[in-house]
Amino acid sequence: MHYGAHFVAKKSKPRKPRRQMDPAHAAARASQHQTKRQRRIRIIAILGVLAMVTGLVAGLIGSLAGGGDVASEDPPATIARIDLPAPPPGVQLDESTPCPALNGSSERTTGFIDAPNGCLEQGTNYEATITTEAGDIVIDLNMSEYEATDTFASLALYHFYDGLPWHFILDEGLLFAGATGDPVGTGDIPFRLAAEADADRSYQLGTVAMITDPNGMYDTRFLVSGTDDADVFLTTPDHPVIGEVTEGLDVISRIADVGAATGSPTEVTRIDQITVRAVDGE
Secondary structure, three states, X not given: OOOHHHOOOOOOOOOOOOOOOOHHHHHHHHHHHHHHHHHHHHHHHHHHHHHHHXXXXXXXXXXXXXXXXXXXXXXXXXXXXXXXXXXXOOEEOOOOOOOOOOOOOOOOEEEOOOOOOOOOOOOOOEEEEEEEOOEEEEEEEOOOXXXXXHHHHHHHHOOOOXXXXXXXXXXXXXXXXXXXXXXXXOOOOOOOEEOOOOOOOOOOOOEEEEEEOOOOEEEEEEEEEOOOOHHHHOOOOOOOEEEEEEEOHHHHHHHHOOOEXXXXXXXOOEEEEEEEEEOOOO
């Protein structure tokens, strides 16, 4: 917007003498500005790393989609590798995916021909609990983004996530999980689904969302936000919001303690299990 045509000069008024700030207050203000400046610099650095990681993931996905071999080159030195554990074994389905038992009694399943769908009852509210060694994270599931939420809940009911590590942890408070195999979690993705961008989506403290790739596709991977600055990292409205954390923000902070600005965790921390239950009438 151009403001020049609407600007009207006003008569200048005599300036009041500048009030002298007491030294303690001045020092506190200076420290606060320095902290904000360092935070901005850090966020810019993190965004650069995330852009690099996104490019690496996109390259791997493109290579796989084209049927070629994934390049064996080492990742850039700025991404420090740690050894992620192999996912626990599970059933491999060789036919279209049925819905899992809502009571959680289905066998652990890790191989799918297609994504489970239509398994949660529409009009019913659900809650998911992520159990970790650091504590529980309780999520109010977002039934308005039904397809993505249904996919996440169905995978949880199939125990797909049980035993998987948080494969990408930003120490700012963003946790990524849902796959394993390398520092950016591109291993063993059983399917991909299209996500529509929604300008009304926002990512904030407590947001839980499925992770989309540069082509707008999501799979089994999801993120949990323990930061007010989630929108700084998730700059496009492509990631379907599947829920909101209602308990366990302190747990997210404890897990983020083993994260890094590069996203590569300094130690392995796992999801023990994710349970899902209907909460209507409570």
